[in-house]
Amino acid sequence: MIMSGAVAGAGAPVQVTGRGRRSSLTRSRIRAAWLFIAPSLIVVALIAGWPLARTIWFSFTDASLDALGDYAFIGLENYLAHDDGGWFGILAEPDWWHSVWNTLWFTAVSVSLETVLGMVVALILNAAFPGRGLMRAIILIPWAIPTIVSAKMWNWMLHDQFGVINDLLLRLGLIAAPVPWTANADTALWAAVMVDVWKHTSFMALLILAALQMLPQDIYEAAKVDGVSPVRVFVRVTLPLIKPALLVAVIFRSLDALRVFDLIYVLTSNAKETASMSVYARQQLVDFQEVGLGSAAATLIFLIIALVVVITLAAGRVRLGEDPR
Amino acid sequence: MKRLARAGFWLLVIAIALFALFPFYYAVVSSFRSGSDLFTIAYRPERFDLSNYVAVFERQPFGRNILNSVLVSGSVVALSLGLGITAAYAFGRIAFRGRSLLLMTILAVSMFPQVAVLAGMFELIRAFGLYNTLPGLILANLMLTLPFTVWVLTTFMRELPKEIEEAAFVDGATPWIVVRRVFLPLMAPAAVTTGLLAFIVSWNEFLFALTFTLTNERRTVPPAIALMSGSTAYELPWGTIMAGSVVVTIPIIALVLVFQRKIVAGLTAGAVKG
Amino acid sequence: MADVVLANLQKSFGRVKVVHGVDLHIGDGEFVVFVGPSGCGKSTLLRLIAGLEDITAGDLFIGGERVNDRVPAKRGIAMVFQSYALYPHMSVYDNMAFGLELAKSSKSEIDTKVREAARLLQIDALLDRKPRQLSGGQRQRVAIGRAIVRDPKVFLFDEPLSNLDAALRVQTRIEIAKLHTDTRATMIYVTHDQVEAMTLADRIVVLNAGRIEQVGTPLELYHRPANLFVAGFIGSPQMNFIPCPVAGVGPDEVTVSLPSGGTLALPLSPEGVRPGDPVTLGVRPDHVRVSGQGSFTGRVELVEELGENHLLYVDVGQGRRLTLREPGDARHAVGATVSLELDRESCHLFTQSGEALRSRADSASPAPSSPDPASRAA
Structure with missing residues (x-):
């Protein structure tokens, strides 16, 4: 050290002072930051925050769609109420629980299938072969087609009398008589899963592919030199390495599947037996004009999805803590 | 073998x-x-x-529906990018108190179930007198596109080199000039990617379009196709529905074929939305 | 033109303190180089001067004015970045004109300045190109040109040559030296390359862990390192270090016991050491000779021929190795036994705390150091 102490009298405050703490560059940048995000924040608050708050508020009222301004606070009655020896409200409604079950089943089955198939597609696209770019574009097409359009296309293909699927299966001898796929509650959800898998496998595949392409190639070369079997390499090396990306993809897909609306609404014609949570809530809200009940259902959906998000975020934090990287 | x-x-x-x-x-x-x-x-x-194709445009205002979709999606993309790019600069490159909390909030909004805001949005749109209008749909669709536009643009913004921004500050640029003169041109490819995703999301949106419009002339394509009915109530005009489906799908397929690299980059950059 | 004064300058990132109260006076027109191992805070210090990082505490004066709270553009500085940091979407001309344009200079003034700088750097033929169409060396010239047109009082260079290949690095180094001669501007230059530091600097500032270890001219640092760190950092190959105890002290002389047996009397001021104290003997490879009856005997482990000179790595027992440099081709092969002699006049001794003992010459008159910054700061 040279000359330390020599400048003690130079008026240099050793302790941080309010004014001297930040240069005007930092100050102007922070001011700019708030100015720059303000418009987005205001818009998001207006079109997401406020409507959400109002929906939650409506869930405690008896509002109806034709007279939205005219309502009374009724507490938790939309959720659950005891009256005349019977239970009322959404939580006592078998149709609601049925829609919850439908949604959970749909989410679990379709996301699982998409993960497995997406992995297969990703592994194929990760191999070098002529036409890989074209193949990648081809699998993107189902993803880009509007859900309504895909639902209609599949509706037509699954038509009980004139549908190509029944025709194909009859020709192959797999079924004895035409199956009314979308009209039958048992098969309708399977049909919805099929369309969802058709549409979203590519999303899963592309996210997995991105993770695969970030893996260091030398690991594979080393494994090849050591003569490790490809299956073993996949299970012991590839899977653990892409697990974080895979989890992200699964979470995004699950959150998306939990709020499914378009597909089920169009494919199964708004039927009660196959309704998803979102379909049920909209039915109460718009078709039956019961804004209070519909809002209660919507609030529950929000809570369920928020719960899933919180759990995954918490789990994610724990994992991050353990991750040495 | x-x-x-x-x-x-x-x-x-x-x-x-x-x-x-x-x-x-x-x-x-x-x-x-x-x-x-x-x-x-x-x-x-x-x-x-081609009689189905003639019918789809003659029996209902399908041309008008397509125009509506283009107007709504185009406006939504322009607004999302316009609002999103400055926000992305702030989130991606400036350390300010509350940044990560706000960014997490924005990400959380992009996971909102649409139906959870339906009642409140309906009230809002009626209050603004926008029920059954295109601006109403534009406003509603921004809820779907703006949060993820900000999120994806932020991830792209973070990848731009820090030294270029610092060189601009040494040259005397203000944050606004940095965004406009330096980062905006550099972000153009990312903006195209994000804009494409926003366009596809808005083009495909159904629940809001179904709920916030009343008349056939104001509908966008998805509810128009979903609600197509035939001459009798029992028989759906499948040929016409398929013709309409093909018409609205071809531009999307063209977009995918031309921009597949950009779309994939956008999807994987933010890992947002399906 | 201006001097730069750092008065107790401090920087913390959160709770981590990376610059611990640095005091330094850089004279007007001086070329000062900051060196140090990576993470020593040299780049942070430069960025504090540039205004790209907030100063946590202390004061910074440029040309006599306190600039702590000024934005970079208002400090009268220009900076050349390691990665060049050219605006990729602008032509070479626009890259250089951007700062002037923001400063609202007139079109003709901008044009004159840009063309003049381009001529100086011999990039006038490239003015319409985009950065991606340029080679690394050309990009670096544009980056320097962008700094020149700002007509700054102080040039700041942040490892500007580290992305260039070896030949270009030498060439650009010479050009930067020439730029300094031509403009007589104050220049502050950060590098981890000691050849750059030695060749360019009027004075070198050696930094370690956020503190200044020593400030001095290149030769001062080489011949009279203030401590063990500077001794080990400056010079390649590294100085040889031999731990040994003090055998005795006399006036202007310190005698140490060598591990190989025998003693060595060094012409150093014995201030602060007593017989029996453990010290470290330091000697540069250039000051070790093969001789008939030296202080050490050992086996040649490795020979490195460099043409104009050669390096011998000699195992002198107890796991210790001495490096020496002699002119011409090697006269000893691997495995040969050699006897080594140290040049007593050029040996250094470091106390247990790492401080160097002063040589007789130094103790007569204090080492020349930078002027007191306080007088300027006040």
Whole structure:
């Protein structure tokens, strides 16, 4: 050290002072930051925050769609109420629980299938072969087609009398008589899963592919030199390495599947037996004009999805803590 | 053995391609058939009968629906990018108190179930007098596109080199000039990617479009197709529906084929939305 | 033109303190180089001067004015970045004109300045190109040109040559030296390359862990390192270090016991050491000779021929190795036994705390150091 102490009298405050703490560059940048995000924040608050708050508020009222301004606070009655020896409200409604079950089943089955198939597609696209770019574009097409359009296309293909699927299966001898796929509650959800898998496998595949392409190639070369079997390499090396990306993809897909609306609404014609949570809530809200009940259902959906998000975020934090990287 | 593996590989590739493409192919084939033809199954196109295509534009304001979709999606993309790019600069490059909390909030909004805001949004749109109008739909769709636009642009913004920004500050640029003169040109490819995703999301949006419009003239394409009905209440006009589906799908397929690299980059950058 | 004064300058990132109260006076027109191992805070210090990082505490004066709270553009500085940091979407001309344009200079003034700088750097033929169409060396010239047109009082260079290949590095180094001669501007230059530091600097500032270890001219640092760190950092190959105890002290002389047996009397001021104290003997490879009856005997482990000179790595027992440099081709092969002699006049001794003992010459008159910054700061 040279000359330390020599400048003690130079008026240099050793302790941080309010004014001297930040240069005007930092100050102007922070001011700019708030100015720059303000418009987005205001818009998001207006079109997401406020409507959400109002929906939650409506869930405690008896509002109806034709007279939205005219309502009374009724507490938790939309959720659950005891009256005349019977239970009322959404939580006592078998149709609601049925829609919850439908949604959970749909989410679990379709996301699982998409993960497995997406992995297969990703592994194929990760191999070098002529036409890989074209193949990648081809699998993107189902993803880009509007859900309504895909639902209609599949509706037509699954038509009980004139549908190509029944025709194909009859020709192959797999079924004895035409199956009314979308009209039958048992098969309708399977049909919805099929369309969802058709549409979203590519999303899963592309996210997995991105993770695969970030893996260091030398690991594979080393494994090849050591003569490790490809299956073993996949299970012991590839899977653990892409697990974080895979989890992200699964979470995004699950959150998306939990709020499914378009597909089920169009494919199964708004039927009660196959309704998803979102379909049920909209039915109460718009078709039956019961804004209070519909809002209660919507609030529950929000809570369920928020719960899933919180759990995954918490789990994610724990994992991050353990991750040495 | 090696040859067998190769054959198996190509078989799988072809199977996947067939699975992906067949529904659209079948829709095209069906759209060229009309009347009682549709009650028999055809795997190959037999003739090019365009009567379904004429019908889809004649029997309902389908041209108007397409125009509505273009106007809504275009405006939504422009607004999302315009608002999102400055926000992304702030989130991506400036350390300020509360940044990560706000960014997490924005991400959380992009996971909102649409139906959770439906009642409140309905009230809001009516209060603004925007029920059954395109601006109402634009406003509602921003809820879907703005949060993820900010999120994806932020991830792209973070990748830009820090030194270029610092060089600009040494040159005397203000944050606004940095965004406008330095980062905006550099962000153009990212903006195209994000804009494409926002466009596809908005183009495909159904729940808001179904709920916040009343008349056929104000509908965008998805509810128009979903609500197409035939001459009798019992028989859906499948040929016309398929023709309409093909018409709105072709531009999307063209976009995908042209911009597939950008779309993939956008999807994987933010890992947002399906 | 201006001097730069750092008065007790401090920087913390959160709770981590990376610059611990640095005091330094850089004279007007001086070329000062900051060196140090990576993470020593040299780049942070430069960025504090540039205004790209907030000063946590202390004061910074440029040309006599306190600039702590000024934005970079208002400090009269220009900076050349390691990665060049050219605006990729602008032509070479626009890259250089951007700062002037923001400063609202007139079109003709901008044009004159840009063309003049381009001529000086011999990039006038490239003015319409985009950065991606340029080679690394050309990009670096544009980056320097962008700094020149700002007509700054102080040039700041942040490892500007580390992305260039070896030949270009030498060439650009010479050009930067020439730029300094031509403009007589104050220049502050950060590098981890000691050849750059030695060749360019009027004075070198050696930094370690956020503190200044020593400030001095290149030769001062080489011949009279203030401590063990500077001794080990400056010079390649590294100085040889031999731990040994003090055998005795006399006036202007310190005698140490060598591990190989025998003693060595060094012409150093014995201030602060007593017989029996453990010290470290330091000697540069250039000051070790093969001789008939030296202080050490050992086996040649490795020979490195460099043409104009050669390096011998000699195992002198107890796991210790001495490096020496002699002119011409090697006269000893691997495995040969050699006897080594140290040049007593050029040996250094470091106390247990790492401080160097002063040589007789130094103790007569204090080492020349930078002027007191306080007088300027006040």
